[in-house]
Amino acid sequence: MELRMAIAETLYRGTGVKGNEIFVSDGAQCDISRLQMLLGSNVKVAVQDPSFPAYIDTSVIVGQSGKLEDKTGKYSDIVYMNCGAENNFFPDLSTTPRTDIIFFCSPNNPTGSAAILAAIRATDESPRSIFEIPGAKEVAIEISSFSKFAGFTGVRLGWTVVPEELKYSNGFPVIEDFNRIVCTCFNGASNIVQAGGLACLSRDGYQAVCNVVDYYKENAKILVEAFASLGLKVYGGKNAPYVWVHFPG
Ligand SMILES: Cc1ncc(COP(=O)(O)O)c(C=O)c1O
Structure with missing residues (x-):
């Protein structure tokens, strides 16, 4: 519980997210699978295109994807949301067919594009969490990780x-099902690794982590400038560890 509280207080201050709503895991990859177990095969999903492979591969494994189409290399029942330079790597939801679930990744891997808050605050700052958006607690689940940070x-x-506000259409709280899945399929992150996580969220630890992140951001900036100086189109690298470069041909 100590780590859940520390995550809530350090990373979700001001969002209303509480410690009991945070499920500590062994990483985002594993939680994507556990989330898919919660969703089951009877839902339609939309993914960013391109996206990190786990979203599509877990959809295939749980039986949501339909058939692989030879011509396109895409699955018939998955909605692919194009994310390219022409739409600033941000899917246009007004033209996306309605699905039960939208997997949205920020910063996206591999494009390095981080969501901005322009729609709600007229700013280009990148939100730390989807729960900075009013109303998100009724519609969103957020998977996050210590891996990059x-x-x-x-x-x-x-x-x-x-x-707690996220409910099925019959009013049953989703958190109760997710708790059951986590308690059944995962026996918890080890005490040792949780102590490491707590150290990262202590006052000095958090400052040290932020210093390293700033160093990586500086590296990303150097990469962006180096590719741009060669005349290549470069995307990402801002609020993201990934840089996406267009090599003609
Ligand atoms: C978008 C995205 N999701 C999930 C993961 C998996 O992260 P973790 O190490 O927390 O399992 C990665 C790792 O590269 C990623 O880029």
Whole structure:
């Protein structure tokens, strides 16, 4: 519970997310699978295109995807939301067919594009969480990780936020089902790794993590400038560790 509270207080201050709504995990990849187990095969999903492979592959495994179409290399029952330079790598939801679930990843891997708050605050700052958007607690689940933020990719630590306000159409709280899945399929992140996570969220630890993130952001900026100086089109690298470069041909 200590880590859940620390995540809520450090990373979700002002959003209304509470410690009991945070499920500590062994990383985002694993929680994507557990989320798909919650959703089951009878839902239609939309994914960013391109996107991190786990969203599509888990859809295939749970039986949501339909058939692989030879011509396009895409699955018949998945809605692919084009994310390219022409739409600033942000899907146009007004033209996206309605689905039960939208997987939205920010910053997106591989495009390096981070969502901005322009729609609600007329600013280009990148939100830390979808729960900064009013009303999100009624419609969103957020999967997050210590992998990039604190270099825990091999150590394995993450979390998923399932708000109490999120309900099925019959009024049953989704958090109760997710709790059951987590308690059945996962026996918890080890005490050792949780202690590491708590250290990262302590006052000094958090400052040290932010310093390293700033260093990586500076590296991304150097890469962006180097590719741009070669005349190549470069995207991402701002509020994201990924840089997406267009190599003609
Ligand atoms: C978009 C995205 N989701 C999930 C993951 C998996 O992260 P984790 O190490 O927390 O499992 C990654 C890792 O690269 C990623 O880029």
